[in-house]
Amino acid sequence: MDLFLSATWQAILIEAGYGAIIATGLYFSNSAGALSVAHAAFAGMGGYLAAVLTTNMGWPLGPALVAGVALGFVSGSFLALITLRMDPLVSSLTTLAFGAAITVVAFNTPYIGGAQSFSGIPPLTNFWEVYLALALVLFAAWRFDKSRLGMAAQACRANEIAASAMGVPVGRVKVEVFAIGAGVAALGGAFRAHFILVQSANDLGFWVSVNYLIFWVFGGSYSFWGPAAGALILTVVPEFLRFSDAERFVIYGLLLTAFVIVRPQGLVGRWPTGVAPGGSKLGALIGKSRSARDHLRGPGRR
């Protein structure tokens, strides 16, 4: 495990690596037009389950990761089914509430440490395995982009009604991609648990989810490598700002806001998040973005 890197940098890069895995999970989940504010919760659920399996049951890391991913996949399908018929804003608010509810459950479950956090996790995550997993996830994302499922997801995102008219099974596609993304996030979370060795309920909260959303938007939401690039850059860059933690985040906040204003489409994105190509100029003038779908729905109460 001897690397050319110092221990500090190894730690930072491992953190960036699992952050990138979770951000790529967001790429999958949101590819059909959803907007998940629950990915910290999926990552945390994967982390908790894998940590319990390795710490209390003596499982090796591999099977524990698989179990964590399975839990993420199942709970992702569940949440996707609940939010399937909601409009985009309400469904993302529901994912927010889901994440918050899971956090409260984790806080009040004594078996997994409750408010004291689950500690004593064996240090099983190593640098190469995280990056091997990241490479596999990115490869999957690249193949997904060109696959039937990926194209169907893009169609759903661009225009759900048109997609369903063309025979895309909208409901199934949305549930599948969301569940896959939740599973990928759980994988990242399981790595995280075996790296920081403490799984706390706070890691499941709203602001952690927002942080992953920031990675996702920063890199460019709808290109398969954008979110991972965002996670890597935004984890490594603050390390170069040699200040105290609070001072560093003052600058981070400023940079983030400035970046979003200058490049709302993200680092590698081609069009603004959530807007299909050819989004209306009129909408931009009056302060409302009206996608093609809104026009289809026509006037009246939206």
Added chain:
Amino acid sequence: MGQFLQQLVNGVSIGATYAVVALGFGLVFSVMRVINLAHPDFFMLGTYLAFVVGGPVLAATAGLPPIVPLVVVGLVAALGTAAVGLTVERLVFRPLRGTNVLIPFIATAGVSIFLENSAQVIFGPDPVGISAILPTVVYTVGGVTFTNTQLLVAVVAIAILALVSYYVRGTRWGMATRAVAERSLIAASCGVDIDRVAQLTVAVSAATAAIGGVAVGLLLGSTTPTIGLTFGAKSFVCMLVAGNRHIEGIMVVGLALGITEALVAGYVSSSYRDAISYGLLIAVLVLRPRGLFGSYE
């Protein structure tokens, strides 16, 4: 029964504050379609302005009735925070108008990270004490004890909600605000100055959040840079449960949430207190996906 009424009274003052903070969330969202994650930090800014000017103002107005320093501190906090709000409107909201709702969401997350950590750099991460502007008086009515600060917080909160409700319903600018919230294109074509309405809305929302902050600061006697997180999340939920359209609805939900939380903390366990608001939110989003009183557009 005594304990029940006691929890009820404790819940009212906290619930009224949730409603005041939720009001600002709702206003900005209705008019600009921005989920303003920096809003809880306006609230935090209010508590810190009370901390900074509280002592000097108290010293300068020694001998005058306590209402004078109270009003001065409230005004300073409201104006200072409104100025920050206007800056944020000009630099962040305006350039991002017309983008997808996620973009201003992330941008205001950046503003929030900036404000919260700035407070931490300037004032340190530990709680700081806020000087008690009102000499504490404890009332006991029918076995229920409460302080004059609790009473004041509830009264101020209700007054703010009534004032904003009057502003939105009864004044010219309020009508313009409602018009923009309803259909901004048509409002603009009827001659409403959308930029000015946006500025007014953000200023009102920041100022009310700051006054809520002063009230809570006096109630708790101290503040930390992260005080916005707890209050902010709860009041955001409160806005979502009520829907962003009706100020009275937000008030009712805020009070109900505060009272229910106090009752659960008193009778069941304080660790389940946070579960209520989110459980309620899920139930409302599933059963009434527009909020109890209608409309997130």
